[in-house]
Amino acid sequence: MFIEIEEKWQKAWEIAKVFEAEKNKKEKFFITVPYPYLNGNLHAGHTRTFTIGDAYARYMRMKGYNVLFPLGFHVTGTPIIGLAELIAKKDQRTIGVYTEFHNVPLNDLLQLTNPQKIVEYFAREALNALKKIGYSIDWRRVFTTTDEAYRRFIEWQFWRLKDLGLIEKGSHPVRYCPNDQNPVEDHDLLIGDEASIVEFTVIKFKLEDSDLIFPCATLRPETIFGVTNIWLKPVRYVVANVEGEKWIISKEAFEKLEFMDKKAKFIEEVESSDFFGKKVVIPLVDRKVPILPAEFVDTDNATGVVMSVPAHAPYDYVALKDLGVDIEPIVIIGTDGKGVPTKEVVEEFGIEDQRDPDLEKATKFLYKKEFHTGIMLENTGKFAGMRVLEAKEKVEKELFELGLADIFYEFSEKPVICRCGTKCVVRLVKDQWFLRYSDERWKRKVLELLEKMTIIPDYYKEEFKNKIEWLKDKACARRKGLGTRIPWDKEWLIESLSDSTIYMCYYILSKYINDGTIKPENLTLELLDYLFLNRGNLETTKNSGLSDEVIKKIKEEFEYWYPVDLRSSGKDLVANHLLFYLFHHVALFEERYLPRAIAVNGYVSLEGQKMSKSKGPLLTMKKALETYGADVTRLYILHSAEYDSDADWRSKEIDGLVTTLERFFNIVKENYLRETGEITLLDKWLISKFNRAVKEVRDAMDKLQTRKAVNSAFFEIMDDVRWYLRRGGNNLSLILDDWIKLLAPFIPHICEELWHMKHTTFVSLEKYPEFDSKKLDLKAEKAEKYIAKLLEDIKEVKKFVENPKTVYIYPAEDWKVNALKITIDKGLSEALKELSKMGIDKTEISIFAKKFKNMELIPNEKELIEQNIEFIEKETHLKVSMESEKIPLERKRSAIPGKPAIFIC
């Protein structure tokens, strides 16, 4: 394998500082990939995104650009803290996953009991892996998001966003564990990670002649017009003072209210049966309806008080039937059906009673149908004629305005159980800081930017557009985790997706921070304003304590490198990070600093299985490198799938690549230093084909299609080379300089090694091969194609001959060739006329007329065959003869230009 070669060149690159990018006269290209989050080792997913980025960086460098390709590490947020806790607790599952899949030795792992150690460990591991795979990263700029200087940078950013009015306070619901006193994420859950938070509308029904309120929870407020009664479960309920109102709710609901930012005071417990038969008033409608008992009511769902709409809610319809009460359903929504919708549905689903599990299905079915196609009927007052999906919102809005409604959050699925075993609740987090992504002006600016940007693949532009429009305000503050505190409200930490939006400009600073030129305290708001926003001047930045020269230099470098020319990322970041990246840039920077292009690549699965950091399976970059080495891994991941589709890592396939690469290595090594002799037609063919490949590779790489690029640059040229050698080609080295260069972005170490057999420069800094149409040689290509086809035909015919010895080859007679020329110049009829004038046999003329479309002019066909007799004999194990006497007439007749007659006996 190539491990030694790889280490050798990595060292050489480092010593020669070939990837340390500095401002110069050349045109710049700034490419970034998202910095990895270090709650584990880098894996095949990172390998893919980063390798694509690196191949492109190397490609652009060889195309003559001054390329900056930096990387840092992301560690802010909660997962690292969570991980530290789990390791400290010696959580078996975690230990299993990290030793088995992240390849962390058990002894090392058990040391990682606090976030700091985790960050240090995985940063070291990541750096190792990233260097071993040979990325052309400028490592002088590396940083970690908990660095003091980075925090300064983030604080500055948040101040400026706040100045712009883009950060404000609000509240929002989260899944919450009352025991841990913390919001819970998917992986914190034992059961229920599918559950989402649903917003119930609570409609306040007043008890007749009383101030007692029955808060009915519903997802269909528009059906209020069809209410015939309300339901309580025949159990004990709670009467509570809820913000000045007297509510009757289930016990469970009462407990939940506390988390929903409602001041609820317990008054007493009551039997719901005390109210059965009494009447409540439907708000807005002002109709009186009875309170009735129902077993199907789930007291653990929302308020535990339910309004009954028997015409549109199958549960209600069935419950009324079960109860035997004589209440007529009130139909208020019209669809294509005629009668009472619930009646039809219940019959269709064959539902017996309210315990029938199919009731749920029937409910969903009807809900969907009515929501999407339903129209409000005349008995719904001013909402009559409206579509249901519109009426729903309007009714809700009106109820709220009149103070007749409230909101109750509930899980869509239950139960939701935390890993600690506690049942989770929905909690409304108050006074949370939000980024106002819903701001219309902000969105419009982002959309304008998007229009101007290049998005690869292009259909993602549409996807981005939709996501931008759909984006809502985002809570950007957390109680727990690593990160930077909100500078004006130190209780809160800045959420980790919000602190990684414009850090690409920080790479300009980090070089100076790492070499000690800048200390964290130098990064004053005024300095950053000046550097990045063109606000102020050298005078206003005096408080940084930096010299004018340093500031000028940094400023110049920012002006040079920004904006980011390409951000290449996995598709998992489309709906979050990449959006925020655009939003924050647009909000803060002047137009000329805005991102130019985004590329999105697909996932990587392992042997058909989804990878998972927290559960496995997982293939770490380190493991891949140990097993296959850098170049094999790189070539494999670049070739395994085209950028936008998902890749599946299969060890069987990559195993085969090792030998293919060795073959390449050996072929080049054996031929590279050989003197070239006289140029033959075959050599011209090779050069011509190679040139076509160059064009294909460049075209593909310009669109970041690495699979296509590798296919052309490696596999297809390899096939041509094999044919060339098989044909006795002797001047392979004619293309080897260029072939090595062509492959350098993909397999840089091997290419560097081979290159140095002949040169002393770095191939990584050489000029990428150019397509040269003058090197195309159609004549040579035609000739090779002709020979290949002839060989194929002979082999085909040979199959049908018993004990074959000799192949007679008979190229088309001159008259056919001439006739074809005339046909091409003057048309068929002219040619046929000529032929009869010449006295050619009528049968022959008619054969010609039928077949001329399949004919092709090959210069000197006969000569070409004669030159290749030896080759054909070797390949077919037949004697080749050009004598025509032995060939039967009907065989001879089949000879056409470009396809000689063959006779084997």
Add this chain to the structure above:
RNA sequence: GCGGGGGUUGCCGAGUGGCCAAAGGCGCUGGACUCAAGAUCCAGUCCCGUAGGGGUUCGGGGGUUCAAAUCCCUCCCCCCGCACCA
């Protein structure tokens, strides 16, 4: 449900009106080489065929066209996102 993507020969996948039974990779079969294995090289890998040929294919159905994997209509199926999680 909404939005985005997709269904091609054993598998992964290229292919967007004729040059397509359809690139490339992988797998499998046979042969050459070898003491042998591996590697390498060659051939085959939808069906039929004692002459380089013919037939049937590109999720299902229908249509446009001299001509469709490729265009139109319709149906079926699969994947991803829908958030506060990096």
